Amino acid sequence: MDSGNIAWVLVSAALVLFMTPGLAFFYGGMDRNRNVLNMLMMNFYCVLVVPIVWVGVGFSLSQTPFDNDFIGGFDSFFLKDITVAGDGMSLAVVAFLGMFAAITPALISGAVADRMKFSAWAIFVPVWSLLVYVPVFKWVYGGWLGQRGSIDFAGGTAIHVNAGIAALAAVLVLGRRQSAPTPPHSMPLVMIGTGILWFGWFGFNAGSALAANGTAVQAFMNTFLAAAAAGLVWVLIEWLRDGHPTNLGAASGIVTGLVAITPAAGYVSGPSPIFIGVIAGVSGCYAVRLKHKFGYDDALDVVGVHFVGGLVGSLLIGFFANPSFFDGAFMEGLFYGGDAKLLLEQAIANGAAIVWSFALTYGIMVALKKTIGVRVSEESESGGLDLAEHGETAYHG
Amino acid sequence: MKLITAIVKPFKLDDVKDALRAANVQGMTVSEVRGFGRQGGHSETYRGAEYKIDFVPKVRLELVVDDSGVDAVVAAIKSSASTGKIGDGKIWVTSVDRLVRIRTGEEGPDAI
Amino acid sequence: MKLITAILKPFKLDDVKDALKAAGVQGMTVSEVRGFGRQGGHTETYRGAEYKIDFVPKVRFELVVDDGVVDSVIAAIKAAASTGKIGDGKIWVTGVDRIIRIRTGEEGHDAV
Numbered sequence: 001m002d003s004g005n006i007a008w009v010l011v012s013a014a015l016v017l018f019m020t021p022g023l024a025f026f027y028g029g030m031d032r033n034r035n036v037l038n039m040l041m042m043n044f045y046c047v048l049v050v051p052i053v054w055v056g057v058g059f060s061l062s063q064t065p066f067d068n069d070f071i072g073g074f075d076s077f078f079l080k081d082i083t084v085a086g087d088g089m090s091l092a093v094v095a096f097l098g099m100f101a102a103i104t105p106a107l108i109s110g111a112v113a114d115r116m117k118f119s120a121w122a123i124f125v126p127v128w129s130l131l132v133y134v135p136v137f138k139w140v141y142g143g144w145l146g147q148r149g150s151i152d153f154a155g156g157t158a159i160h161v162n163a164g165i166a167a168l169a170a171v172l173v174l175g176r177r178q179s180a181p182t183p184p185h186s187m188p189l190v191m192i193g194t195g196i197l198w199f200g201w202f203g204f205n206a207g208s209a210l211a212a213n214g215t216a217v218q219a220f221m222n223t224f225l226a227a228a229a230a231g232l233v234w235v236l237i238e239w240l241r242d243g244h245p246t247n248l249g250a251a252s253g254i255v256t257g258l259v260a261i262t263p264a265a266g267y268v269s270g271p272s273p274i275f276i277g278v279i280a281g282v283s284g285c286y287a288v289r290l291k292h293k294f295g296y297d298d299a300l301d302v303v304g305v306h307f308v309g310g311l312v313g314s315l316l317i318g319f320f321a322n323p324s325f326f327d328g329a330f331m332e333g334l335f336y337g338g339d340a341k342l343l344l345e346q347a348i349a350n351g352a353a354i355v356w357s358f359a360l361t362y363g364i365m366v367a368l369k370k371t372i373g374v375r376v377s378e379e380s381e382s383g384g385l386d387l388a389e390h391g392e393t394a395y396h397g
Numbered sequence: 398m399k400l401i402t403a404i405v406k407p408f409k410l411d412d413v414k415d416a417l418r419a420a421n422v423q424g425m426t427v428s429e430v431r432g433f434g435r436q437g438g439h440s441e442t443y444r445g446a447e448y449k450i451d452f453v454p455k456v457r458l459e460l461v462v463d464d465s466g467v468d469a470v471v472a473a474i475k476s477s478a479s480t481g482k483i484g485d486g487k488i489w490v491t492s493v494d495r496l497v498r499i500r501t502g503e504e505g506p507d508a509i
Numbered sequence: 510m511k512l513i514t515a516i517l518k519p520f521k522l523d524d525v526k527d528a529l530k531a532a533g534v535q536g537m538t539v540s541e542v543r544g545f546g547r548q549g550g551h552t553e554t555y556r557g558a559e560y561k562i563d564f565v566p567k568v569r570f571e572l573v574v575d576d577g578v579v580d581s582v583i584a585a586i587k588a589a590a591s592t593g594k595i596g597d598g599k600i601w602v603t604g605v606d607r608i609i610r611i612r613t614g615e616e617g618h619d620a621v
Contacts, residue, residue: 179408183553183560242554252556288556301556379482382408391441393450400514400603414545414563424546424599426516427564459514461601491603494511497583499590499597508599 002087004212009092012207015200016099020047020106022196026251027110029189030300032182034384035114036189036394042109042121050102053126055079058101059094062134066142071135089210096207104133104159110300111167114177115381118389120374124364128166132360136162136353149342150349151321151330153219154208156263156314157346157353164307165354166361167298173365174374176297178381187247194251198227201258205265215326219265222273223258229277230257234285249285256284256305260313264320267330272320280312314350318343398493398506399467403458404432405478405486410456416477417460420469423509425460436484455486461493463506510605510621511579515570516544517590517598522568528589529572532581535621537572548596567598573608575621 024043028036050058060076076082082090105125112121139145140158152158184190205223209216234253235245260280261273268276288304291297298304321333321342331345332338368374375381380388387393405413410427417425431452438451462470471488479485498508517525522539529537543564550563574582583600591597610620 180411181558181560183555183562238554238557242557244554246555248555285557289558292558304556387439391439392443393441396450398601400601424544426542426544426567426569428540428542428569461599493601493603495579495583495602497587497600499515499517499587499600500593500595502587 002211005210006087006089006092008212008216009089009096009207009210012203013092013096013099015203015207016096016103017047017200019099019197019200019204020044020103022193022200023103023106023110024193025189026193026197026255027113027300029186029191029193030110030184030248031113032384033185033395034386034393036185036386037392038118038385038389039109039113041118041390042112042116043106045122046106046109046125047102049122049126050105050129051098053129054098054101055094058129058134059097061130062137063097063142067147068138068142069144069147071138071143093210096210100155100159100204101129101133101137104155104163105129107160107163107302107306108167108170111171111298111302112174113299114385115375116174117372117374117376118385120368120372123372124170124368127364128361131364132166132357133158133162136356139352140349145345145349145352148345148348149331150345151267151317151342152263152314152349153266154205154262156259156310157350160259160262160306160310161314161350162353162357164303164305164310166357167302168296168307169358169361170365171296171298173362173369174297176295177299178378181299184248190251191247194254198254198258201227201262205258205262209266215266215328218269218326222261222265222268225273226261226277226280227254227257229274230254230260230281230284233278233281237282237285252284252288252301252305253281256280256309259306259309260316263310263314264317266326267317267322267328268320268333269322269325272322276313276316276320279316280309283308283312311350314346315343318346398461398496398509399464400459400461400491400493401467401470401474401488402491403474403478403486403488404430404455405458405474406480406484407454407456409478409480412477413458413474416473417470420473422460422462422470422473425458427459428457430455430457432484432486434484434487453484461496461509463509510573510608510617511576512571512573512603512605513579513582513586513600514603515586515590515598515600516542516567517570517586518592518596519566519568521590521592524589525570525586528585529570529582532585533578534572534574534582534585537570540569540571542567542569544596544598546596565596573605573621575618 024040028039031039061072064072064076105128137158140152206216206220231250231253234249238249239245257277287308288301319333319335322336323330331342432455433452440447440449496508544567545564552559552561608620609616
């Protein structure tokens, strides 16, 4: 029993919870002023419904027994047999992982902004959580992908690639918004959200050591450096390419760097997080333009930031993983004496997550479309979702 | 010269602007205002208490045009701002006695 | 009586207010508006996508004055608001049929 470990995991759990409101502000500020409350509510709804689903069945199906290949079991439904014996760590881990389960579907909200029916979202979130998040999480942590040797420290594959590709599938079913995209309605709100996300991400990554130890400290440092490096390069590219260093560029770079370092946080050291941040920042800065080329309406760039950032970070583990630094039982990356085996496993793990998540998400969205419908009326879309869906308006004169 | 003032639905602003541009209008001023008319407002319920929001967001457009351009401009606004639903707004025309372009000091129709 | 409306560059607000005060103007109403004219707008680039911002921030002055001072008020606004650059704005004058001071009920010239 170590009270230091348990204290750090509890604090980290609270830090991760705080990321969902942070994400809500990050997205809400980018959205138009008559849809901002809908965006906030799509995010907050995730921390209302997912904890119940998680404690009820999600945790058990995704973790116990730990060594199952594809799916867990019923042993821990509704916290059955999870006690606070010893230091209470087993219960703390359920809470900590529950925060991750809550923010993952919230990431998708940025893609479907401005047009998705809230009733459809209300069903989508718990269903997606169980059919997509839970199995992929199981495969990566303890299941067949993890057993093959792929690694994912805090959720690059299980969370960001998973939600990022789901966002693409969701918008392909949902269709384009009827009116042209608008610039962010409140950049200060975006920057507040970015600050909260970065702050919370220290819990997300360093907390994933599940202990107050050296790995947690290195993960903390990596989280610090990768975000800074990615934000810096994004701003520099914009400055040179588009003429101005923008706040949104800084925010986008920071978040992309945080996403990219997530899978690698406890496996890389020294200057590696800076290289990972730089590569992720450059990738994200160009990836957010793909939607204009291919025509999918990913409103707030969930694909460009989360899918691409997560994939880049996860694959870069194949180059930068440094087990000797951590005294860890994972394979070496190419730059640290390893062969291409780890890179290959990272590719297989992400490929499996991409195929499952895309196919299931597409199916869920089509099922919703054919039953209750997924889009608000044209009138609600033009007049704003805040009033039409929630009966509230954000800015009273 | 006439001053044309129009109160329209906010999400129609871009359509109206494009229509006016196509009608060769050189400039206009817009402001965010709130309107109270037949459209009525709506009520919002917070913690069980209902608040009547009588005024709904509107955009006010103002532009000064030559007498001869009035009909075309009114027609452009009408067709681009119309949704056929209550609350589409109003257009009115008032006479302008004098118009000055500040930079050049030009007056009258030259200043439009 | 005349209503003088002027659309000006926002940073000229204080200069114009001071000039009008010096010209003996007792009151005025100012609002924040957006204008679209020869000055054109600008583009903002977010995540590599360009958004054309057609409307630029402006302030609108409105004041009701006696017929006799229209020329001097226009001259004061012109002098104070001019930068010589495009986008300095416009002034227009419309007739006022009736004016009332709410507190006293005074009408016409006395209410100006």
